[in-house]
Amino acid sequence: MNSKSIKIFCPATVANVNCGFDALGFALEGIGDEMVFRKTKTKGVTITKITGEKLPMEAHENVAGVAGNAMLEAVSADFGVEIEIHKKIRSGSGIGSSSASAAGAVFGINQFLENPLNNLELTRYAMKGEALASGNEHADNVAPCIYGGTTLVTGYDPFKIIALPPMDTVYVGILHPHITIKTKEARAILPKQVPLADAIAQSQSLASFVASLYEWDKELFQESLKDALVTPHRKQLIPHFDEVKHISEKNSCIAHGISGSGPSMFCLAFAEADIENYLTESVALYISNGLKVDSYSSRINGEGCRVIG
Amino acid sequence: MNSKSIKIFCPATVANVNCGFDALGFALEGIGDEMVFRKTKTKGVTITKITGEKLPMEAHENVAGVAGNAMLEAVSADFGVEIEIHKKIRSGSGIGSSSASAAGAVFGINQFLENPLNNLELTRYAMKGEALASGNEHADNVAPCIYGGTTLVTGYDPFKIIALPPMDTVYVGILHPHITIKTKEARAILPKQVPLADAIAQSQSLASFVASLYEWDKELFQESLKDALVTPHRKQLIPHFDEVKHISEKNSCIAHGISGSGPSMFCLAFAEADIENYLTESVALYISNGLKVDSYSSRINGEGCRVIG
The missing domain is CATH 3.30.70.890 (GHMP kinase, C-terminal domain)
Structure with missing residues (x-):
């Protein structure tokens, strides 16, 4: 896909899930943010609108901005993006609000790339945004937000994620x-x-x-x-x-x-x-x-x- | 099978396997004991011969005797067994020597039953023998000895064992x-x-x-x-x-x-x-x-x- 404007859904996520501290997470269908991306000639991320929550508009202070810029720089993108963030997931609720923004940013930008990144790479850049919110790079919310379903972070060195079999009937x-x-x-x-x-x-x-x-x-x-x-x-x-x-x-x-x-x-x-x-x-x-x-x-x-x- | 005499192979096993303390175990092909069973009219286990190691001949002092008797009593067997134990696995070596005897005993007796027990039930009785050797009932060696392959003891209450996918190429x-x-x-x-x-x-x-x-x-x-x-x-x-x-x-x-x-x-x-x-x-x-x-x-x-x- 290489259209000039897209709208995405980024799900809320549940991490830890009792037995899987810092490892397990799953994505929700019933609640998530929406984000709109416009490809621009100006490089880097520009946040143009935020609804639903009071969050920084400055890209370097915003998890979506940080994650998006980390990815745009890493792939040496010759373009930038304007992002609208429509928060439905409340900040500080514990269901991956910042992760949804970080994951959404990299997922959205990926749609504009000629050689899209895989889910593991996307997760890696989303973690850069997550670190702004939580102080350290962790994947237990961004991974399920990007992969969907239930994910297991098996480790960070080497960094690996297993997409576990679906628990559809739950x-x-x-x-x-x-x-x-x-x-x-x-x-x-x-x-x-x-x-x-x-x-x-x-x-x-x-x-x-x-x-x-x-x-x-x-x-x-x-x-x-x-x-x-x-x-x-x-x-x-x-x-x-x-x-x-x-x-x-x-x-x-x-x-x-x-x-x-x-x-x-x-x-x-x-x-x-x-x-x-x-x-x-x-x-x-x-x-x-x-x-x-x-x-x-x-x-x-x-x-x-x-x-x- | 209901013949009067059978000979079995009971494999050595590796428990813990680094990441799976008290949970994981796998069975070996290259080393194991042999046991011979004869169905008798006399009830209970009689140990008739032990080669390879110096071990108690008294059933109540021998892991095979204890495991076998626990099972014979539980199923109210109207018969007993004579058991020869030919040890190839050295006692105290840490590769499931006592477990092989306990697992072998219940596996052997199971061949004489009209309604054979399943692997989980066999493991349960084998643990009675294991307890004589180690002081507590645990399944991390007897389970792979009975199931083969690699087993995961998921817990004791409820008691459950998962036979994991094979690691044939190892x-x-x-x-x-x-x-x-x-x-x-x-x-x-x-x-x-x-x-x-x-x-x-x-x-x-x-x-x-x-x-x-x-x-x-x-x-x-x-x-x-x-x-x-x-x-x-x-x-x-x-x-x-x-x-x-x-x-x-x-x-x-x-x-x-x-x-x-x-x-x-x-x-x-x-x-x-x-x-x-x-x-x-x-x-x-x-x-x-x-x-x-x-x-x-x-x-x-x-x-x-x-x-x-």
């Missing part, structure tokens, strides 16, 4: 209580040392999760979606976490946990009604406690960023 | 330096607490290993076969470990580590010559240092225990 609920958790704070609350037994349990859970997708073993899938290392510490940052988890269990949902570093929570179920009930009851709980909350019902997005116009 | 070298490491000592040397970063790295390695088998991604397979948690501590129990590891790397082998709790080491390569060179040089190293060592070259056993007569 329904997702997202709850975003309106509190602020800084990524730094969420990191600081983690212990430096953990029991060896928990470390072993976690490695078995993540390996089981991966095997469960390849085998599509629903029982193992459910059993593996637990977290011995991180959630027990971070959940105290999220009011009513245990009550909401209890609501998810009561409604036969199969997994519940913190999305990324929070405050959003994700919930998985094999039946849409279970998610609807989980969301309804949990929203009521937060409202009755005087807290604002957003909720989203979604399927898994199998495609990642895509052109929509 | 060559294995085993080195057994003649030193004694008690399983208890190998456990005691492990730290109670480990760095969170190492725990995360380990979970990514084990998950990557599993994904690499399903994708048969040779690069990822090699990258994943490392150990952040256990080997750094246990290797000090094995003289010349680092030198032998260096020999494996120099010969283009793809992984090297401790088999189970040692003292045997395993080495993997994609070419048979690499394993031969690794074994030759490592054996020479031990001999020049005045230590006895056994060495074995093997393929992966894809079948587990099997009837051979």
